[in-house]
Each structure stands twice: as structure tokens, then as C-alpha cells.
Amino acid sequence: MTASPKPDVTVVGAGPTGALAALLLARRGYRVNVFEFRDDPRVQVAKPKQAKEGSLLGDAVASLAKVADAAKRSINLTLSHRGISGLARAGLDEAALQLAVPVRGRMIHDREGNIKLQPYDPDPERVMYSIGRETINSWLLDQLSEHEADGRVQLFFGHKVVRVRPDGSADFERRSDGKTHSTPPAKLLGCDGTFSKVRTEMSRCSRLSISLDYIEHGYKELAISPAADGRHKMPAEGLHIWPGSEVMLIALPNGNGSFTCTIFGDFTFLESLKTEESVRRFFADTWPDTLELMPDLPQQYLRNPNAALSTVRCSPWHLNGNLLLLGDAAHGVVPFYGQGMNCAFEDCLLFDQAREADADDWGTALPTFSAERKRATDALAELAIDNYVEMRDKTVSRSFLLKCWLHESLHGLLGERWQPSLHSAVTFTSLPYNEARATCEWQDAMLVRAGCAIGAVAIGTGALAAMRGLAR
Numbered sequence: 001m002t003a004s005p006k007p008d009v010t011v012v013g014a015g016p017t018g019a020l021a022a023l024l025l026a027r028r029g030y031r032v033n034v035f036e037f038r039d040d041p042r043v044q045v046a047k048p049k050q051a052k053e054g055s056l057l058g059d060a061v062a063s064l065a066k067v068a069d070a071a072k073r074s075i076n077l078t079l080s081h082r083g084i085s086g087l088a089r090a091g092l093d094e095a096a097l098q099l100a101v102p103v104r105g106r107m108i109h110d111r112e113g114n115i116k117l118q119p120y121d122p123d124p125e126r127v128m129y130s131i132g133r134e135t136i137n138s139w140l141l142d143q144l145s146e147h148e149a150d151g152r153v154q155l156f157f158g159h160k161v162v163r164v165r166p167d168g169s170a171d172f173e174r175r176s177d178g179k180t181h182s183t184p185p186a187k188l189l190g191c192d193g194t195f196s197k198v199r200t201e202m203s204r205c206s207r208l209s210i211s212l213d214y215i216e217h218g219y220k221e222l223a224i225s226p227a228a229d230g231r232h233k234m235p236a237e238g239l240h241i242w243p244g245s246e247v248m249l250i251a252l253p254n255g256n257g258s259f260t261c262t263i264f265g266d267f268t269f270l271e272s273l274k275t276e277e278s279v280r281r282f283f284a285d286t287w288p289d290t291l292e293l294m295p296d297l298p299q300q301y302l303r304n305p306n307a308a309l310s311t312v313r314c315s316p317w318h319l320n321g322n323l324l325l326l327g328d329a330a331h332g333v334v335p336f337y338g339q340g341m342n343c344a345f346e347d348c349l350l351f352d353q354a355r356e357a358d359a360d361d362w363g364t365a366l367p368t369f370s371a372e373r374k375r376a377t378d379a380l381a382e383l384a385i386d387n388y389v390e391m392r393d394k395t396v397s398r399s400f401l402l403k404c405w406l407h408e409s410l411h412g413l414l415g416e417r418w419q420p421s422l423h424s425a426v427t428f429t430s431l432p433y434n435e436a437r438a439t440c441e442w443q444d445a446m447l448v449r450a451g452c453a454i455g456a457v458a459i460g461t462g463a464l465a466a467m468r469g470l471a472r
């Protein structure tokens, strides 16, 4: 009996998730058509000033540049175990890490400008990697383009999905001429991010429930440029954190000597700093060393936009054995655990494994994959919100540091049977997020019980000694 031919696959969205998902499919012999709303991020977009402002051409070029800028605005990311495992499935892990800067802990800044490293894990080999979103995205697209030559992959940029049907056929609006390009029935992956149009279309023809919850806090990006000699102005081996009770600033190193910083805070607060003087005063009072690192901080602050943060939940992620949502389209999370892309790459790995286990029977693989995965990503959504409080407030709290020390000591004694921290379990293992959380909650409870038992014994011993003293 000959194996039935593999169906064609349409991938919507060529962000990190769509690019890796398409690569894994192409490597398994599928023919994949990838449609992306934006222009190819690898192609330089002409600056608006090259065309006369106000002219039709000038406006078109300006709008193209805006689209590209909006994409580039997006940050550098920490790549860790789960993301690396997804890349390894495509044989790309080692090459990808060449593009990244290793970070091995939190670098906590105090008001006096002192910096203290809190390693992420007692094992110095367990590190995260800082990488630009555009860098990894463009590099994955390069890998995907290699399959264009053998006809396995076709990339369509400037194509926006406008209609998706349950049989996997879809309509795309081509930005260059506004014409519609329709694709025939196929398997279709919705990798089109937080505001997924594929998800909306699926909900039109099925009982797909969707929630998108904004948090009160938002973020703004800032940049620390390299020192005059081209090197980093601060140690590049960590994620720098300037903690605060209401706001927090972080900085991740880039390979070119710069740092990308992100200030997180209540939207009302972020918007309340409206003049260079108010910005300068806030940073001078809160984190004085930042003004030395970024002499143009007030100008950057006023120039760069504030962006919102949200959590996406939806269910089910699949329809008819034909359609599936992956990455942020299925489960966008706030960025405080640095897991959004890692989780999306792990989606790609687990979906690839599920298809392999089910002999490429999508009808079976889609429900199994989604049901298990959703439990994990629901847990991640909560963990990501909780970690904001940890990064903002607890990294300097004595009880938090004592708890970390106790867990690390037990990990030293018991090895892999005791996780050194929830952060390690989330960042450096493949335990499903819900299991990582359950394990660490159990460990915390054990620690509290042990503490209570030791306290009770100490009180009992003290009381006994006192009674003996009285009896004498």
C-alpha cells in the first residue's frame, strides 16, 4: 500500500511561529505556502524622505516604512530551553545561538548604581540568550527561502488574510494592487499573532470562544548605545533590572554593543511624563544611573510610543481537522516570563511530534495536540502575570532571596528531584508549564511544612528546657 500524498499547507503569518512551523512542515515533505501581511523584513524599505511628501508615491512609501517600523519596534527577546528545542527539531539550534548573546542571570541595579548578579540557575551552563526579534525572524525566513528553490515553499509578502473557510481555503488581499488572491482547500495554520484574523474567521463558523485581556500596565522601548570603543556600557552577561514598586526598567544586550531597554509601568503613569524635564526628574530620582547610560533618555522617552500588553485565550484552537492556531494567535501572554516565542517554538515542536505519532493524520493530531497544550499555556498565562510582581518587587526582598537559597540548597542535595526555582523549571526544562507550576507549588508547601515542623520542634525544645529549669 502506498502512503497517501501529503496535503498542501497554507501558513498565515511569517513571524517567528509561522516561519518555524513552515520550516518543519517543508522538512517533512509538505508543500507550504506562507502568506504574510507585512513586507519582507529582510528587504530594506526606502525612507519616506526619498519621495516627495504629500505626493501619492510619497504617502505610499511612508506607509510602507510605517509598517516596517511597527514590526521592527518589537524588541529583543530571551531565547531559552523550550525555544531552542523547537529550533533543534529543525536542526537549527546551534546556528541560531550564534546570533544571540548569552545572559546568565538578573543584574539588579540599586539606587547607588551598584549592580548585583543573581544567576538564573545554580548550574552555570543554564543560560538564556538575548536575540532581536527581527534578527531571528529574518534568519528563519532565510532558512525557509532555501526551500523555495526545491518548490516546497512559496512566500507571499504583502498579503493580508481576509477570509478563511472550514475546508482551509482562504482569501488574501494583495497590498500592492488591492486584488484578492484565493487559495484552494488545504490544511491551514493561523500563526498571525495576538490579533489573529484566522481566529476571528474560525469563530465565525464554529463555537470558538475568545478572550483578549489587557493589563493596566504597558511598555515603552529605549536604547543604550554602545560605548565610544564599541563595547557594552554595562556587563553583557545578564538581564539588567532596575526594580521599582510601580515601574520597572529592564535591558537586554545586543551583539553590537547596545542594549535594548524596556520600561514597564501603569499606562497612566507612562503617559503622565510629558516633558523632557519631567522625564529627567523621574529617572534622576528613581534610577539615577540610567541618565548616564542614556544621555538622550528624555528625548527617546518622548519620541517612542507606549505599547499595550495583553493575554489571549481561546478554545478550541482547531477546526475540522483542517485549521489550527499556533503561537500568539492561540495563546498570547504578557512578556514577563520571556516565554511567548519560546512557547510558540515549543508549539511547533510538539505539533510536529503529534503529527509524527499520528502518521500525519491531522484529524487525530489537532485535537490531541491542542487539548494537552492548552492546559500548559493557560498555566503560562498566569505565571507570566505573577512574574511581573517577582521581577518588579521581590528580586530585592530578603524573604524571596532566602526562599531561593533554600530551594537551591535542596536542589544541590537532591539533584533533578528538586527544582531550584519555578523560574528554572519554566525556563530550563521541558516540563509542561502546568506541571512545572504544580511541582514548585508542592515544593513551596513542603518548605513551609518543614519550616513549621522545625519551628515547632524549636519551640517545644525551648519550652521543655524552661520547664526543667523551673523544676530545679
Ligand SMILES: Cc1cc2nc3c(=O)[nH]c(=O)nc-3n(C[C@H](O)[C@H](O)[C@H](O)COP(=O)(O)OP(=O)(O)OC[C@H]3O[C@@H](n4cnc5c(N)ncnc54)[C@H](O)[C@@H]3O)c2cc1C
Residues within 6 Å of the ligand: 012, 013, 014, 015, 016, 017, 018, 035, 036, 037, 038, 075, 076, 077, 078, 079, 083, 133, 159, 160, 161, 162, 191, 192, 193, 194, 195, 196, 197, 219, 262, 326, 327, 328, 329, 335, 337, 338, 339, 340, 341, 342, 343, 344
Ligand atoms: C515587550 C515584549 C517582550 C517580549 N519578550 C519575549 C522574550 O524575552 N522571550 C520570548 O520568548 N517572547 C517574548 N515576547 C513575545 C514574543 O514577541 C511573541 O510571543 C512572538 O513574537 C510570537 O510570535 P508569533 O509569530 O506567534 O506572532 P507575531 O510575532 O505577532 O507574528 C505574527 C505575524 O503575522 C502577521 N499577520 C498578522 N495579521 C495578519 C493577516 N491578517 N494576514 C497575514 N499576516 C498577518 C504579522 O504581520 C506578523 O508577522 C515579548 C513580547 C513583547 C511585547
